[in-house]
Amino acid sequence: MTTWSAQNLVSNLSVGILVVDESLKVCFANAAAESFFEQSCNQLQGQPLNKILLYSSLETARLQKAIRYRDSFSDGEVQLTFADGRHSLAEITATSIEKEGNSYLLLEIKQIDNLKRISQENQQWAQQQAARDLVRGLAHEIKNPLGGLRGAAQLLEKELADDELREYTGLIIEQSDRLRNLVDRLLGPNQPPRFRWHNLHKVLEKIRTLLSLDDIADIELYRDYDPSIPEVWIDDEKIQQAVLNIARNAVQALKGKGRIDFITRIERQVTIHGKRYPLCARIRIIDNGPGIPEQLKDTLFYPMTTGNQDGTGLGLSIAQTLIDHHRGKIEVDSWPGHTEFTIYLPIDKKEPA
Structure with a gap:
């Protein structure tokens, strides 16, 4: 009969395994956890969780309580932000264990971002x-x-x-x-789009100019463009309106102080509403405001949904409609100190049918 090594089995699991002590310092990490945190077991060992993670929606007090009372629990959706700025969504199961009279917490971490x-x-x-x-x-x-x-x-x-x-x-x-x-x-817009070949960055520069003409106080506007993005088949005015609606929401959230980044990149093999596109332009609008309130996240693009007392709640709904007209999509990631809207627009080699 084959003898199995428990450590070899744990090391080969696809689920990340992290063991922490009573002070929430890492004692062990398997290969999947090393990959998840992008650090080796030796680097992770001895580090407290609050140094590895910049932010976690799973509160430290809950982990400490599980160790103290030898309890177990699961959280199906934990937002994590790493010290290097990466962020991820994970399903975490915590199990209290004992070894040589000491209490530990075994954390099973399953990344669920894509799903x-x-x-x-x-x-x-x-x-x-x-x-x-x-x-x-x-x-x-x-x-x-x-x-x-x-x-x-x-x-x-x-x-x-x-x-x-x-x-x-x-x-x-x-x-x-x-x-x-x-x-x-x-x-929403009742005029059909007028598609032409346009330089996406010229459209974004118009938006930066319009924002700078508004009273944005101490809000800084940054850009990081990918010059390799070719001309795209869009209605430049409608894309301008969609991005401007998102950017003005960011300005309102920052309340006169903060930073907004406009970042463009090429993304390959993107699925949009069930259809696969080999090449897409990706536009990211990022602000360092307080984040989107939890109660608004699921209905963010609905008409009349707003967290602003003076807002109409139509800006994001209109933006979504305009991007849909371009066969694109909008994704949102948000936590305290970071809100990121990502727009995907297909890049065509010829005029689409």
């Missing part, structure tokens, strides 16, 4: 389509009686001789127009 992203993208896509269908239906039901209401007010206004009474009909007409404009904005 979560694909699942989230499919779910958001379905929800956004449902939300748009609902908005279209409501818009139709609102605009028809609204038109009748406005027309009746206009006819009544002609029959009234009293200027004071005509003020009321004028108010009805004015508010009817305001509601109609709101409904039109909810429906």
Whole structure:
């Protein structure tokens, strides 16, 4: 019979195994954990978790409590930010163990970034389509009686001789127009895109110029462009509007102080709504603000969703619609001190059909 070495088995697991002591210092890491943290076991040993990780949504107190009370728990979605700036999403199971009278915590770490992203993208896509269908239906039901209401007010206004009474009909007409404009904005852009070959960086430079003309106080704007990105088949005005909506949200979140980065790169083999594209332009808009509130993350692109008291909640919904018109997609990653919107746009060698 073959004799199995427990350490060899643990070392060959695809799940990262990390063992920490009562002070949450690393005592052991298998090969998968070394790969996850991008450090060898020797480098990890003796390091406290709060030095390896810049941020974790799994609180230190919960880990210490599990060791103290010999408890076990699982967390299916832990946001981790490493000291070198990388970030990841992981499923973590913590199990209390004992060795030679000392208590330890065994952490099983399974990276779920890709699975979560694909699942989230499919779910958001379905929800956004449902939300748009609902908005279209409501818009139709609102605009028809609204038109009748406005027309009746206009006819009544002609029959009234009293200027004071005509003020009321004028108010009805004015508010009817305001509601109609709101409904039109909810429906999103109604003009079809006018596609041309454009230099993406010229579009982004226009956005930086527009932002710098706004009152952005002490907010710094940085750019890091990839000059190898070829011209892309886009409607430059609509891409400008989409990116500007995202950037202005970042400005509002920073409240007058911080940094916004515009970064472009080429991404290969990108799947967008089930279709594989060999080449895409990737635009990242990053700010170092407080992050997106947890209660808004799942409905961020829905119409009328906003964390800003003075906001309409239409900026991101419109941005999503505009990017959809370009066969692209928007992804979001956010935690305290970092919010990143990533736009993917297919790069074509010829005009797409």
